[in-house]
Amino acid sequence: MLLFLPPMADQDKIILPEKYYLDNFKYVLQFVLDKYKPLLSDTELLFIHDFMALSEDSQCLYVRISNRKGQFFRKEKLNYPEIKDIGIAHLDLLDRRFIVKKTALEIDECFQLINSYNKPEIVQRIKPLDLSIDKRLKKDELILTLLEIVDGNQLYDTFYTDDIIAQGGQVELDMIKLFFFGHNHGDMSDFVVRDIGHVKFLTVDETQLGSSFDSREEAEAIMHLSQLHKEYYLLEEALTPLAIYEWFAQIEIKYFLALDKARPQTEKLIHKVGYHLEKHKHYDEALTLYHLTTASPMRERRIRIYNKQKAFDLSLNTAQEILNHPNDNKEYYIAQDVINKLDKKLKTTTIRQKEGLMILVDYSYVQQVEQGVLAYFESQGYSGYHSENTICRNIFGLFFWEEIFDPQYNSLHQPLQRSPSDIYGKDFYTKRKEAIEAKLSSTKSKAQLRAILNRSIQTHDGVANPFVYWNEDMIAGMWQFLAFAQLKQIKALLATIAIDPKNRSTGFPDLFVWKDKDYAFYEVKSPNDHLSEKQLFWLEHFDAWGIKAEIALVEWTGKE
Template sequence: MSEHDKIILPEKYYLDYFRYLLSFVKSKYATLLDERETKFIEEFEKLSEDAQCLYVRINNRKGKFFRRSKLHYPEISDLLAAHSDLLAAGYCHVPHVLSIEEAYGLINAYTKPEITQKLKGETVAIDWKLPKTELILQIIETVSQEAILGYFYDGDDLITQGKEEEWAMIKLFFFGHNHGDMSDFVIRDIGHARFIDIDESKLGLSFDTRAEAEAIMQLYNHSRDFMILEENGEADLILQWFESLDIRYFLSLEKAKSNADKLIHRVGYHLEKNKYYPEALFIYQHSTASPMRERQIRIYNKQKNLTSARQLAQEILLAPNDNKEYYIAQDVINKSSQKLKSTTLRQKSGIEISLSPAYQYRVEEGALAYFSAQGYHGVHSENSIWRSIFGLVFWEEIFDPQYNTLHQPLQRNPTDLYGRDFYKNRKEALHQRLTLLKNKKQIIKCMQTNYDQNHGVASMFVNWEEAIMEASIRLVTFLSLKQIKNTLLVIALDPKTRSSGFPDLFVWNETEYHFYEVKSPTDHLSEKQLFWLEHFDQQKINAEIVLVRWG
């Protein structure tokens, strides 16, 4: 986009977005909102426009404490009056108690010289030579909370954001997760991203019950609490904290389960990393989701508990969660007869090429130059080609609103894309699509049509670069119909884990093509990569490992 084509947003664009979001949530989630959230929306609508603007402005900034003297918003005619309105309505407040995080934010609102000046009368020994971050932490440790408020809270200058819990829940209902960002509206409207165009009346709900949303919010808060425990919490303290969470309740809620699994993994891995192996095992055993069983096997191996490792590996092989888990379990079972891991064995079968050491940090680029010198065209495609073919062939099935997996207009991907429900929900439609595509010309036409009609729309699958599209079409011309369809269905079974691990390079000339997974002398084949190499073997798709030697 040229300077002349630059999109200029309206002066109060941020307020328009905020009002839209409130209206959307009020309309779609009226039965799930509690009294405080409903009141938040209704009372906000009654505020003066200046007060609304000021609240949204501070809401969009990081932190909770802001110096009015440092704020400059030309569109707000009377900042002092707007602040007074927010105080009267409770959207700003005067703090009387501070958490550690809030105490840090309050002090951090000032410069280091200002902090020094304010604490001149403090008798507690403070090392003023410390960097600002460390200085603030020392102040929090040595100065009472009451004194911190007395020194740093200036009611004439400080604006303190209020109603954070209500806003956090409202935003959660809109985005469906805790990391939703209002900047997505800006990204969309200035043309830096396109989102799928869908009739809002066809959008489903992010949550079916209030309990699901509250569980997601609680897990988010627990995750933040664990950040503090990670720094200085002993194993016993962490276990005590974890057991107070009622993690089984969170695991029982379908929409909270993945968040609970992430927290379990995070806590377990922290303990494992610090060699609290029995405690880590206890944590991991709360879930069978990946990578919990894999981590347990690693601990059993460290403890020389081969019986438990083998028993768990056998359980995994009956129903593996993903490729990595499968190969790790397989290696445990085969350990007595096979000295090397499956990935290592496969890597040893690769072909060797010699590259200049100048490519040491650009190994794929060097390999591409090597094959180019032999008359091949090629791209460093990695996952892009197969992902793009999948995303373009199944575009309508991925974004079909009938599966209740699209919930808001800024959504990049359907919510079931991250689990096996994707295939379960769409099995009939996916197979029907492949049945309708009776030859490769029809596949290419389907890809080209969706590429042209949806170019630039945010998608985890499609790479919109022209070179990747050209390479994708070239690959389709080389492969058989069966090879293409079988590979697409394998991805569809588990798009989250099976849309990665593809070989680094795709090269071709007029008569042949190859996929190459490029490995430098210090690089190792992953389980995901081995999975696709074995799949390509079965389908007779040309794919090899290239072992680079520095010549």
């Protein structure tokens, strides 16, 4: 979700307490201890106990280090005025193993170690090694090259000086954060974003919060997959595609696929590795991976490979399988196009785009195509907004606010969530189907619908919602569209998004324009732009419901 934050005036700036970060860190530890103690390991429990026993200065230094990016830091670069004596705090942390001296490094740790230096420092340190290496490489590329051509022990001796601080307890802390946030990209900066008022989070009763994980096994699987993703990032640059395929073959991938909460990350890894193999024309190996799951976009990738191999029967069979049970809009239309191609028909998106309205736009708008088309309509007496997804998403997020955030669905786990954990999952609709249908059924008039939307705006104004864009113009655009739309059209729109919010909350037309009693949505296409499957999905549904929507085909004028 994109957040557009207005600049704060000087008088509105909020000054946080000096050691706010320590308070937030302790809150996380206590929250996890209270909620997940049975799932915590002995070392994680010991970490919490030992941290609480540290002096306040030592606690502050550890939290400062843990909030920085990476695992290795230069002692000379640490300077925090609120810590009275960093030297004493450092020795205390070293004595209690919150700072450690590593004796051996994994490949990703070695990357982090070298990355703690700037590029000129790296170049200076490797001079004695007398390497044939291009010093003009970007920093990341230089480090990856060093990892590939220099022995690990030699890199350790070259870069691991007495000035290096390595964070201890990172494994334990990463797991504690995973339990708190419910995912492995949680960031303590969310507390700051909340406290300085940049984002308003939903007020929740912590006693009603669900659990991120029901078992230790789920959490460990997520953590292990996170490490595999990081490892792949490094191996992608260092190994041949077939060597990466061999690395992947050692992973117990079916085990991870069998765990519901681990499956999405597992499928992402399968796609990453499979696509890497496909790009390098190792088609059979890529197909082996794509056959591990029917999740999108695996079947789409299989079709593309089959077509390259001229295995058209397999391509057609896969397309038919998708049509019978599509994962999303894009997959459905791609499958339809496979069948159309065999019947020598145009792509479905191409057919619809050819029906678009040609509009002359001055070339000065080449970097702002949608604004150029909007200017054209305004010259014809229309009013309008560059609304894209905001109008329809706002209606959905505001109408179903209670259903989205209802704690009974065990999808709210901690007080800094911007959206429920299942918002883009397959079971979002399954769990809420009865409530969604009941609300739609009980909404008998547009006046009642407007009242529901207004109540959400007044009650939750500014609160983070994955669908709501708190912008006055976009809220006004929503009301303008509702003035034209029929109740049955809006209810059909809401019901359709609800079935699959992940794939059906985007792809809406770029512009909404109106004049007197006339209105229309317009999907803008410049000469080299093509209609996507998501966009076609909504154009076809708008057609079926009688919501006016067209394609605006731009033709440039005044081009030199």
